[in-house]
Each structure stands twice: as C-alpha cells, then as structure tokens.
Amino acid sequence: MAALARLSKRLVELILCSRREAELYIVGGWVMVDGQVVEKPQAMVSQQEKIELHPEASLIPVVPVTMLFHQPLVAGMDANFAQQLICADTRAADDPSGIHITKQHFAQLKKGTPLEKNASGLLVFTQDFRVMRKLIDDAATIEQEYIVEIVGELPSDGLKQLSHGLSFNGRALAPIKVSWQNETRLRFAFKGAQPGQITHMCKIVGLQVLAMKRIRIGRISMAKLQPGLWRYLMPHERF
DSSP, X not given: OOOEEEHHHHHHHHHOOOHHHHXXXXXXXXXXXXXXXXXXXXXXXXXXXXXXXXXXXXXXXXXXXXXXXXXXXXXXXXXXXXHHTOSGGGBOTTOTTOOOOOGGGGSSOEEESOOOTTOEEEEXXXXXXXXXXXXXXXXXXXXXXXXXXXXXXXXXXXHHHHHTTOEETTEEOOOOEEEEEETTEEEEEEESOOTTHHHHHHHHTTOEEEEEEEEEETTEEOTTOOTTOEEEOOTTOOO
C-alpha cells in the first residue's frame, strides 16, 4: 500500500513553501488533487496522486462574502430550503465579481431581509456581519421593490389608497410608491416592509394576489439573475 501523507506536507515539498502558506493555499481552494479541489490541509494523499497549485493562487485569507440569490417560485419553498440550493453548481455563469469560489463561502451563511410569504425573487445570504447589521439596523429605511401579479378590479381611487391612507396591524402605513407595470401587475416600492403587508393592502382595495417577486433591496437590483442562481455581491455594491 502506498504511503500516505497530509496534503499540506505534500504541498510544502512540492512548492517549497512554509506549512502555514500551504494551509492557506489549501483552505483558499487553490489546491487540486487529481483534478479535484481539496480544501482540508489534513487530507491524506498518496505519492501517486497528482497535486497541483492553481496558477493564480493567492495567500490572502478568505474574506467573508455576500451572495445574491434569485429564489424561484416553487410551492413550499422557504429561505432555509433556498439556502440548500446555493452551491458551486448554481453560481450564475455571468457573475461579474471575479471572486474565486471556495467551500468556505458556503459556511455560516445568514439570511438577511426575508421575503414576503410565498414570494419569489431577491434573497441575501451573507457571512459579513457588517452587511447583516446594515440590513437589520436600517430595515425601516431600506426600500424594497416588488412586482405583484393580481386579479380583481381596482377602484378608481385604488392607487391613491394603496399609496397612502391604509393601515396594517392597527397602525397607519407610511406613504409608498405604487404603480402599474402592466394590466395585471402592480409595482410596490416601500420601506419598513412588514410580513403580509402587500397581501393585506391588495385585499383592502378588492384585489387578490396571485404572485409576488422582489426585484430590489435598497440599491441592489436582481437585474438579470435567473431563478435558482446566485452571484456574489461585488465590493463596490452597497444596499
């Protein structure tokens, strides 16, 4: 049987680096064993296995990331199930971030700014406490935008009522922006979103909600991100 050794030790011997450098390369997702990325320095490998270091390998430690996910409209889908869909295979091919993907990016992700119940659209998952703090602390001032498919006949003053004058859970709602996207869809843009608010507002003016999709959180738009895919939040993007 071929002798086994730790991957970090093999890498040290291969590229003549320190043990700490070898570990950083490995956990950074820069090392392949027989063509497969291995991110555990303690993984045991044999002399017969081919060890390769990515030509663009960097010793910069893995930094926390934020991911933007387009949750598809699937019966029973919730944010916990949606998080299970975030993996290397579901990264958008046109992700413009240029970030090197690593398994560490999928650990300890936290969900920020939940969707309306039974809605699809933009979801945020992050490892960055600064992003999470922003989404929580500024929830009342970060505008969200939804496209809402409805049926029913809107009264002549329906848009005016939706924009200002309704209440929810016993409290008057702040003015919001409501407009027609087309004959069957309304566009809602509002701050301090409360669970169930859109459905309640539509019901008050005689409309039934068929579907909802969130397309924007603050300054971050879902844009062309396809259902079931995700991309990294780029360094210059801010909510």
